[in-house]
Amino acid sequence: MDSMTPLAAELLHYREDSADTRYFKIRLIAPNKMSAPQPGQFCMLSVPGHGEAAFTFATAPDKQGVFHILVRAIGELTYALFALKPGQRIGIRGPFGKAWPLAEIVDQQLLIIAGGCGLAPLNGLIDHLLKTHRKPQLTLVYGARTSAHQVLNSQRQRWNKQIPIFDVLEDGPDGGTPLSIMPNVIKSMVDKPEKILLCGPEAMMQISALYFLAQGFPATSIWAAIECRMHCAIGLCGHCYLEQQYACTDGPIYRWDQLQPLLRRSI
Amino acid sequence: MNVYHLDSPQRLYQHLAQDYQMYHVVESNGDSVWQKSTHNGVDYEKSDLKINRLPLMSPKSLFFSEQENLFYFDGECFRETLPQPEPFALFAVPSCDLHAIAYQDQFFSKDPYYQARRQQALLVGLDCLTPCSNGFCPTVNAGPGVSPDITDLTLHREATNLWMLIINNERGDNAIKTLALTTADKYSYRRRDQRIESCKKQFKHDEAITAGVAAINKNAVSDAEWQALAKRCLSCSGCTNVCPTCSCFATRDLDTEETDNPSGIVRQRIWDSCLYESFQREASQHNPSAEAGERVRRFWYHKFSNQFAAQFGRYGCIGCGRCEQTCPGTIGVHSVMHAIGDNSLGTNNVEKNSLGNNKKPTGIQGKQSLTYG
Ligand code: SF4
Ligand code: SF4
Ligand code: FES
Numbered sequence: 020m021d022s023m024t025p026l027a028a029e030l031l032h033y034r035e036d037s038a039d040t041r042y043f044k045i046r047l048i049a050p051n052k053m054s055a056p057q058p059g060q061f062c063m064l065s066v067p068g069h070g071e072a073a074f075t076f077a078t079a080p081d082k083q084g085v086f087h088i089l090v091r092a093i094g095e096l097t098y099a100l101f102a103l104k105p106g107q108r109i110g111i112r113g114p115f116g117k118a119w120p121l122a123e124i125v126d127q128q129l130l131i132i133a134g135g136c137g138l139a140p141l142n143g144l145i146d147h148l149l150k151t152h153r154k155p156q157l158t159l160v161y162g163a164r165t166s167a168h169q170v171l172n173s174q175r176q177r178w179n180k181q182i183p184i185f186d187v188l189e190d191g192p193d194g195g196t197p198l199s200i201m202p203n204v205i206k207s208m209v210d211k212p213e214k215i216l217l218c219g220p221e222a223m224m225q226i227s228a229l230y231f232l233a234q235g236f237p238a239t240s241i242w243a244a245i246e247c248r249m250h251c252a253i254g255l256c257g258h259c260y261l262e263q264q265y266a267c268t269d270g271p272i273y274r275w276d277q278l279q280p281l282l283r284r285s286i
Numbered sequence: 287m288n289v290y291h292l293d294s295p296q297r298l299y300q301h302l303a304q305d306y307q308m309y310h311v312v313e314s315n316g317d318s319v320w321q322k323s324t325h326n327g328v329d330y331e332k333s334d335l336k337i338n339r340l341p342l343m344s345p346k347s348l349f350f351s352e353q354e355n356l357f358y359f360d361g362e363c364f365r366e367t368l369p370q371p372e373p374f375a376l377f378a379v380p381s382c383d384l385h386a387i388a389y390q391d392q393f394f395s396k397d398p399y400y401q402a403r404r405q406q407a408l409l410v411g412l413d414c415l416t417p418c419s420n421g422f423c424p425t426v427n428a429g430p431g432v433s434p435d436i437t438d439l440t441l442h443r444e445a446t447n448l449w450m451l452i453i454n455n456e457r458g459d460n461a462i463k464t465l466a467l468t469t470a471d472k473y474s475y476r477r478r479d480q481r482i483e484s485c486k487k488q489f490k491h492d493e494a495i496t497a498g499v500a501a502i503n504k505n506a507v508s509d510a511e512w513q514a515l516a517k518r519c520l521s522c523s524g525c526t527n528v529c530p531t532c533s534c535f536a537t538r539d540l541d542t543e544e545t546d547n548p549s550g551i552v553r554q555r556i557w558d559s560c561l562y563e564s565f566q567r568e569a570s571q572h573n574p575s576a577e578a579g580e581r582v583r584r585f586w587y588h589k590f591s592n593q594f595a596a597q598f599g600r601y602g603c604i605g606c607g608r609c610e611q612t613c614p615g616t617i618g619v620h621s622v623m624h625a626i627g628d629n630s631l632g633t634n635n636v637e638k639n640s641l642g643n644n645k646k647p648t649g650i651q652g653k654q655s656l657t658y659g
Contacts, residue, residue, distance in 0.1 A: 020398040023537075023555075024357040024366040048363075067359040067551045068539050072569070094569030110364050221572070248568045250537050250558075255397060257534030257560060260584070263593035 021253040025065045025110025026052050030103050031085065038167040040091045040136060041101060042077070047111060050084025054114065058121065058144035059244065059272050062113030063252050064088065069099035073249045073267075075140035076114065077171075089139035089170060115252040117272045119144045119216065120242060127156065130204075130212035132197045132227050134162040134219025138170050140244050141218055145174075149181055157182045158212070160197045160204055162223065164189045183207065198226050212236075217243040228275055241275035287434060288459070289475050290467035292449040295441055298410075299377055301465045306375035306408055309348065311341050320345050320376075340418045342608060344383045344530035345376055349403045350390060352557050356399070356537070359551045367552075368402045375461075378412040381429030382421060384436040385604040386530030392598055393533055399555075408461055411437035415481055417489045420607025420620070424486045425495045428604040431482035442478050450478060498623030499590045499601070507626045513579030515625060518615035521578070523559035525585070525609035525618065531602045534558045534565075560584055586622060 032044040047053060056062070056076045065071040072094070080086040092101050103109070119141075129148070133141055138161060148157055159178065163169040165188055175184055185204050189195040205211070215231060217224040224243045232238060247259035247266040259266040261281040273281070292298055302308060308323035318341040355367045379387075387409065394400035414423075414430035423429030432440045438458035442450040450470055453459050501507050526532040536558040539551055558565065561581050567573040575581050588594060589603040603619065610618025 020401065021396040022366065022398065023553075025364045027363045065364070065553075068541060070539050071537065071553075097569070108359075108362065110359070246568060246570075246572070247574075248566050250535065250555075253396075255394070255533070256536065256555075257558070258536075258566060260560070260566075260588075262587070263591060263597065 021255075022112070023251060023253070025063070025071075025112045028084075028109050028111045030100075030105055030107050030109055032105050036089060036172070037163075037170045038165075039093075040089055040170050042171075043088050043090060043100070045086055045088065045109065045111065047080055047084030047086075050080055050082065053080065053084075053111070055079055056114030056143075057118030058147050059117070059119040059140055060114040061116050061140075061252075061271070062088070062111050063115065063249070064096075064100070065110030065112075066096055066099040066103065067108065067110065070096050071110070071112075071250075072096045073115075073247075073252060075143075075244075077139050077142040078146070079143060089136065089142070091136050112252065115267055117270060119272055120274070121147075124148075124214045124216070125152065127213040128208070128210045129157045129214050129216065130160070130208075131157065131216045132160045132162075132219070132223070133217075134197065134223040135164065135168065136170055137219030137223075137244070138175075141216065142171060142174060144216075145178060145182075149178065156210070158204065158208055159184045160187065160200070161185070162187045162189070162195070162197045162219065196223060196226065198230055201227075201230060213240060215241045217241065221245070232275075238276035238279070239274060242272055243275060243278060244272045245270060245278070247271060288453040289470040290451045290453070291444070291470045291474070292441075292451045292467060293447065295378070295449055298439075298441070298451060298462070298465065302375050302377070302408070302410070302461060305461070306373045307371075308375055308377055309345065310377040317342065319343060320348070340380060340382075340421065340606065340608075342528055342612060344386060344528070344606070344608070345379065346386065346390070346530045346532075348374075348376065349387070349400050349407070350394065350533060350535075350557075351399070351403075353554055354399060356553045356555055358549050358553075360549050365549075366398070368398055371403055371406045373406050373408065375408040375410060377410045378441060379409055379437065380412055380414050380418075381432045381436075382423045382604045382606045383530055384409060384411050384432060385428040385600065386606075388436040389531050389598060389600065389602065389604070390533060408457060409437040409439070411440040413440065413442045413478070413482060415443060415485050417485065418607070420610050421605055422489065422492050422495055422607065422619075423605040424489050425492050426601050426603055426605040428600070430485045430489075431478075442481075444474065444477070450474060492620075494620070494624040494627040497627030498586075498625075499627075501626045502586060502590045503592050507583070509577075509579055509583075511579075511626065512583040513577065515617055515622060516578035516582040518617045518621075519561060519578055519582055520615050521559075521561050521563060521581075522614065523557075523561060524612040524614065526559040526561060527557060528608040528612045529589075530606060530608070531589070531604060532557075532559075534560055560588070582617060582622075586626075589619075 027048040029046045031046050033041045036042045056079050061073050061075045063071050064074050074088040077087040077089050090097050090100060092098060131141055185200055187197055187200050217227055228241055245266060249267050250256035250258045252267045254265040254268040264281055309320055311318050312321045320341055357364050357366045411432035413432050434454040438455055440452040444450050535555045537553055537555050539553050541551060566575045590601055595601050610620045
């Protein structure tokens, strides 16, 4: 049976991240009751009295059940979460959804394009690749509205010691989107990208994918993580529908060619 | 499968009432509704089946509750609150609704709340022998005769005071073990088939439904056509409430003073509707189905797409016609299928003309009573 009842967890600590995000440290009270999430999988976080919403594990729970999530203050649930003090109880269900396609991207030239909070679902993956790859072949392009909106600053500084990172700001000199600096990014890569991962605002993912598709890059080598409203995460409530699929169980990470027939709109 | 003669359904009802909380259809103020028997059998007195209407509300809520508690939070932990019903029986369910229950059984197969109720339920089906007024069960392979795989027991009216009782499985067999019955011969059973066949023939051949289903699956209905249809949708959730296969829900948290649970904060789930504007709206206000036409398309795609049919072994519509009956804006099944089906044949164009001018009379709508049985 698929339970909709969360496991108890404790809010251990948080630190301010960007202008409107916080990085939360959470501990599961009974860590062995949850199976280990893969990079890209998400949990449902409950604040008692204020409902439940989906967040990707920024780090997976360790042996003590301690993990992290990045949260942007937007909507009732997150406001309630931001109002909590360390030590207070919350609920966690998961892990849910499809992970990043690890098997298909290891040892490949990888280009990751992220925007805004879309870096959070990639946090666990990037750390995982940097730890497990002998020679990480990874380039990150990260776009944000302003420097105050850039998330995960300490992580990016740490990663930058091992991999090239290209930052672009909407209000910056380069004109704003990851696309505007893409020619330079590609030029700087010794080997051309073989796989591309996208996570961020839908318009950003759309124009990025189209840019590479127009140059003959195969749609089967692009993955995107989409955002949906979710009430159950187990394929029952109906809210996250994409045609005959439910993003909570069939996604939210989709290969580009498999995503297209599910979209009536352009994402 | 065993087949018996039965002198009166009432005798069966009273027998089952010894072990099951009974539910049956009663007429009240001109409507017919599923109701819990309060006197366990004695209120079901007529020797003939009294029900002769398809109730506007199917028995869906007896399994997938309109509003139910999922768990409560006691300040430390989250405690699941599963329903614990006594064994209950649904008496005289028509084939369409049994197909809907079988559909929901698949959809909610891993849902502990649904299953806690479903596993306590005995289903007694009833063959329809005359078409109901809005139904088109033969078109979607959901009636009017009850197939043995979707019910425990089946009732069939042979003559005024003669009934047939078909035992379809072990649960049904256990339920009638101590009831005295005479075995029916195979000719009686064949005559049942004939009666069902002749009922099928009385249904108006509804090409519009078939054409509408084809149009949906050929992707032949343009966004503008859906948008034109959607102008008639009041987003009232009437169709999703009455539809026996609709299953969308939302969740909400209630404080102790708002609920009957003194132990803490409660999370409930409540029926939701994909036709509400906010159904997919995200916290960021981004809304992938902000267009009403997109939401109406979604509803009918869910009912009639071959993609869903492949997952469930049948269409999500069981042909009861309740959406047509209830819709104040006439975007029920007959109206919609006529509009998009005609269009796919090239005889209609919703895009250019207002739907009202193009809507053809279907002849099976209106205020006629929903008789069946
Ligand atoms: S659609 Fe009407 S005739 Fe067909 S099974 Fe349902 S109630 Fe009976
Ligand atoms: S879509 Fe309409 S006709 Fe079909 S099952 Fe639902 S309520 Fe009945
Ligand atoms: S979140 Fe409920 S079906 Fe996906």
